[in-house]
Amino acid sequence: MSSAIESGEPTFLDRFPQEAKVVRSALWSSFIALTLGALFGIIQTLHRTDVLRVFSSGNYYTILTAHGVLMVVSFTIFFLVGIYTWAVVRSLDRPVEDIRYTWTWYGLMVLGTLMALVAILGGFIDSIDISADVLFTFYAPLQAHPLFYGGLAIFLIGTWLAGADWFRSWYAWKQENPGERIPLQTFMVLITMLMWYIASIGITIAVVIFLLPWSLGIIDQVNPLLTRTLFWFWGHPVVYFWLMPAYLLWYTVLPKVSGGRLFSDPLARVVFVLFLLLSTPVGIHHQYLDPGIADGFKFIALTNTMFLLLPSLLTAFTVVASMEHGARQRGGTGLLGWLRALPWANPAFTGMALAGLMFAAGGFSGMINAGLNINYLVHNTLWVPGHFHLTVGTAVALTFMAATYWLWPQLTNKPIFSRPIALAQVILWFVGMALMSNAMHVAGLIGIPRRTAEPQYDGFDFIPTFGSIAELDLQLVVGGTLLTLSAILFVSNLVLSISLPKVSGLGQPLPPALSGPDDAPKVLDNLKLWTAIALVLVILAYTLPLASIVDRGGLFGPGGTPYPTMIEFGSTLLEIYTPLTTDWISGWLQ
Amino acid sequence: MHIHNYEKIWLVLAMIMIVGFLTTVTYGATAVGIEMISDEEDTIDPGALDEDPRFAEPRVEQVGENEYEAYVVAQQYIFSPDPIEVPANSTVTFYVTSPDVIHGFQVAGTNANTMVIPGEVAKLTVETEEPGEHGIVCNEYCGSGHHVMEGKLIIHPEDEFEMEDDE
Numbered sequence: 001m002s003s004a005i006e007s008g009e010p011t012f013l014d015r016f017p018q019e020a021k022v023v024r025s026a027l028w029s030s031f032i033a034l035t036l037g038a039l040f041g042i043i044q045t046l047h048r049t050d051v052l053r054v055f056s057s058g059n060y061y062t063i064l065t066a067h068g069v070l071m072v073v074s075f076t077i078f079f080l081v082g083i084y085t086w087a088v089v090r091s092l093d094r095p096v097e098d099i100r101y102t103w104t105w106y107g108l109m110v111l112g113t114l115m116a117l118v119a120i121l122g123g124f125i126d127s128i129d130i131s132a133d134v135l136f137t138f139y140a141p142l143q144a145h146p147l148f149y150g151g152l153a154i155f156l157i158g159t160w161l162a163g164a165d166w167f168r169s170w171y172a173w174k175q176e177n178p179g180e181r182i183p184l185q186t187f188m189v190l191i192t193m194l195m196w197y198i199a200s201i202g203i204t205i206a207v208v209i210f211l212l213p214w215s216l217g218i219i220d221q222v223n224p225l226l227t228r229t230l231f232w233f234w235g236h237p238v239v240y241f242w243l244m245p246a247y248l249l250w251y252t253v254l255p256k257v258s259g260g261r262l263f264s265d266p267l268a269r270v271v272f273v274l275f276l277l278l279s280t281p282v283g284i285h286h287q288y289l290d291p292g293i294a295d296g297f298k299f300i301a302l303t304n305t306m307f308l309l310l311p312s313l314l315t316a317f318t319v320v321a322s323m324e325h326g327a328r329q330r331g332g333t334g335l336l337g338w339l340r341a342l343p344w345a346n347p348a349f350t351g352m353a354l355a356g357l358m359f360a361a362g363g364f365s366g367m368i369n370a371g372l373n374i375n376y377l378v379h380n381t382l383w384v385p386g387h388f389h390l391t392v393g394t395a396v397a398l399t400f401m402a403a404t405y406w407l408w409p410q411l412t413n414k415p416i417f418s419r420p421i422a423l424a425q426v427i428l429w430f431v432g433m434a435l436m437s438n439a440m441h442v443a444g445l446i447g448i449p450r451r452t453a454e455p456q457y458d459g460f461d462f463i464p465t466f467g468s469i470a471e472l473d474l475q476l477v478v479g480g481t482l483l484t485l486s487a488i489l490f491v492s493n494l495v496l497s498i499s500l501p502k503v504s505g506l507g508q509p510l511p512p513a514l515s516g517p518d519d520a521p522k523v524l525d526n527l528k529l530w531t532a533i534a535l536v537l538v539i540l541a542y543t544l545p546l547a548s549i550v551d552r553g554g555l556f557g558p559g560g561t562p563y564p565t566m567i568e569f570g571s572t573l574l575e576i577y578t579p580l581t582t583d584w585i586s587g588w589l590q
Numbered sequence: 591m592h593i594h595n596y597e598k599i600w601l602v603l604a605m606i607m608i609v610g611f612l613t614t615v616t617y618g619a620t621a622v623g624i625e626m627i628s629d630e631e632d633t634i635d636p637g638a639l640d641e642d643p644r645f646a647e648p649r650v651e652q653v654g655e656n657e658y659e660a661y662v663v664a665q666q667y668i669f670s671p672d673p674i675e676v677p678a679n680s681t682v683t684f685y686v687t688s689p690d691v692i693h694g695f696q697v698a699g700t701n702a703n704t705m706v707i708p709g710e711v712a713k714l715t716v717e718t719e720e721p722g723e724h725g726i727v728c729n730e731y732c733g734s735g736h737h738v739m740e741g742k743l744i745i746h747p748e749d750e751f752e753m754e755d756d757e
Contacts, residue, residue, distance in 0.1 A: 057734075057737055058734035058735070060737075061731060061734065061736070064731075133734070135731055139691075139692050139730075141690065141691045141692070141708065142691055142692075142731075142732075142733070223709070224691075224692060224707055224708055224709065225707050225709065225710060228692070228707070263594070263597075264592075264593070264594070264597070266591045266592070266593075267593065267597065287705075288626070288627070289627050289703060289704050289705045289712075290627065290705050290707060290710075291627050291628075291629065291631065291704065291705065291706075291707060291710040291711060291712035291713070292629050292633070292707060292709075292710040293628070293629055294628055294629045295619075295626035295627075295628040298626060299619075302612070302615060303612060306608045306611050306612050307608060309604070309607075309608055310604055310605070310608065313600070313604040313607075314597075314600075314601065314604070317596075317597055317600045318597075321594075321596075321597070367611065370611075371611065371614075371615050372615050372618075372619065372626065373615060373618040373619055373624040373626070373701075374615075374618075376624075376701035376702075376703045377700070377701040377703070379696075379703050379729075380694050380696070380703070380705075380729035380730055381696075381729065445699075446698075446699045447696065447697075447698035447699030447700070447725075447727070448698075449694070449696070449727050449728075449729035450729070451729075451730070451731040451736070452729075452731070452736060452737045453736070453737040454737040454738075455737070457725055457727065457740040458738075458740065459725060459740055459741075459742050460698065460723065460724070460725030460740075460742065461725075462698060462699065462725075463699070515592055519591055519592050520591060521591055548629065552629070552632075552633050552710075553633050553709050553710070557709065558633055558634070558635060558636055558708065558709030559635075559636055559637060559708065559709065560636050560688065560689070560690055560691055560692075560708030560709065561636070561637075561689065561690040561691065561708070563666070563690065563691050563732075563733050564733075
């Protein structure tokens with residue numbers, strides 16, 4: 001395999017040293033979040049199963065918020081901006097237009113993360129009035145400190161500016177290459193960002209118009225159903241914001257590490273266009289059990305959701321077909337015998353292949369979640385985290401880690417410290433998640449709820465259909481421990497790589513697809529058209545439900561009680577702030 | 591655009607599966623009659639539940655020969671009434687609301703499950719079958735005492751069930 005590592009080609013670092021630095025910084029930010037997230041993860045696992053309780057059960061929710069936010073916002077999205085910067089610069093073969101601008105959006109994302117993190121970790125210190133024990137979904141009337149909402153807003157602005165950076169590169173490239181097809185990786189990046197801009201409408205309104213002013217005491221109350229619906233307007237497409245970088249890697253890097261080429265460039269484009277169209281008008285499927293939303297709207301969300309399966313099913317085909325092509329190029333034969341010819345000793349390959357396998361399992365549990373009426377059995381039970389630890393927690397996370405083993409040497413000109421450890425790491429993640437997620441799915445079916453510190457109640461016991469609660473807890477603990485070990489091995493392998501001497505020729509050029517972009521209808525590259533259709537679908541899916549929610553409860557009603565009570569903080573701030581500004585303005589006028 | 595034959599077959603099978611899922615869900619909703627949580631109940635002032643005829647005194651009421659209505663308040667960190675007592679082989683409609691934050695209401699291990707949102711009243715109807723006791727859990731995080739929020743649903747044998755009002 002070592003011959004495959006040293007290709008003699010120049011690396012991304014050789015060609016774009018400034019950009020490589022940005023990509024490395026974004027990936028380090030991502031991996032720091034992963035490390036902290038893993039720490040909070042194992043604390044939760046041991047607490048829930050009553051093996052070891054380091055914190056009180058009241059503090060469990062601070063830990064859960066930190067785990068959720070760090071993993072699904074910081075880890076995933078910092079990785080996304082890193083890999084997308086690499087993909088755009090590499091596939092357009094040109095540096096970013098202005099590296100200072102690039103560092104600016106990265107800086108904003110770091111600032112936003114730190115603000116939100118201060119608010120969340122403040123929950124551990126009772127003596128200060130800062131907390132954000134609101135979990136990843138921050139459903140009002142649960143209230144966080146304004147730093148949390150402010151941090152989230154700044155982080156989002158950073159991601160929007162990052163998207164603008166990539167659009168700017170593409171625009172400059174287009175001027176110099178008129179009439180050429182958008183290179184596949186850049187196409188994927190641009191489509192992802194168009195989806196992200198549309199999705200962001202929901203969370204921006206929720207945070208800027210309602211939650212931030214409410215946490216500052218400027219408005220007294222919010223409509224909990226409205227802010228919740230606006231959250232899911234963004235909250236489902238964010239799932240695809242995690243997945244689409246993984247898809248980009250499956251489509252463009254996995255065929256390479258399998259030893260072959262992508263099966264079809266046109267279908268890859270079709271898949272991404274379908275994500276742009278269908279990712280957003282489905283958010284209400286997270287609200288099947290919400291009173292105040294008519295079942296007709298839920299049915300529309302169901303229909304869109306089921307069709308959203310299509311791009312993932314197409315991806316499954318293409319990924320397996322590309323792997324088979326690679327295996328046959330490497331001399332594999334037979335109906336299934338080619339599987340043996342795949343490069344299983346390469347952690348980048350094995351990690352991505354195992355991630356894909358887990359995604360199939362996660363896809364099936366997702367289909368059950370999507371089923372409007374079966375969902376009643378599993379909604380808000382441990383089944384649901386069981387599902388998304390397979391999707392974002394494995395399909396996405398394991399693909400990111402595996403791809404890092406392939407990309408990191410090209411960003412640093414240093415090999416990975418230990419390939420055997422890397423291989424063990426991806427397998428540990430797979431085994432750990434198989435155990436943990438299996439236990440979560442089974443526990444969910446007997447009604448054990450998610451998001452709780454102690455699923456042991458005084459008045460009744462959960463009765464497993466087979467096995468015992470102790471067995472399920474054992475699977476959770478062993479699985480969680482293996483995952484933590486895997487995360488530690490991943491990060492330490494990268495840290496140890498720092499000390500290695502630089503070598504040259506670690507570049508890994510990506511081969512073109514078997515069926516290239518020229519086979520794709522031109523209309524696929526018409527970004528304006530797809531954006532317009534996506535917007536129409538969002539308007540169709542959301543106008544009536546939102547109008548109905550506002551009509552029923554009012555824009556700012558019907559309230560509920562903020563928890564914990566922090567209104568005092570906001571009004572104190574205003575009392576200090578308002579006279580100061582007035583004084584300042586009147587002083588200035590004189 | 592060139593699409594490989596295998597990929598065409600895959601595409602067709604995928605579409606058949608998707609349409610199949612939609613059909614089964616529709617069948618469940620219409621023919622089997624699995625009722626959805628919907629928007630048929632009016633909104634309510636979460637700050638004035640103590641003045642509401644249904645929720646001022648959370649309780650179970652008999653409304654027909656074999657039909658009961660349960661008015662349930664979910665609040666940090668209790669369900670009222672607790673326990674909820676109904677007879678076997680009856681139709682029970684739960685009306686659940688919250689005066690404070692969002693809660694969940696699930697009869698553990700069953701599909702009697704709803705979100706409870708301040709300002710909204712969740713309505714769900716279940717058929718009780720055999721006598722027995724079921725736990726009720728709040729399955730949405732609602733504050734630092736969320737993990738102690740539980741209730742109980744007691745299904746009595748029909749001949750042993752008496753409404754308190756009738757005594």
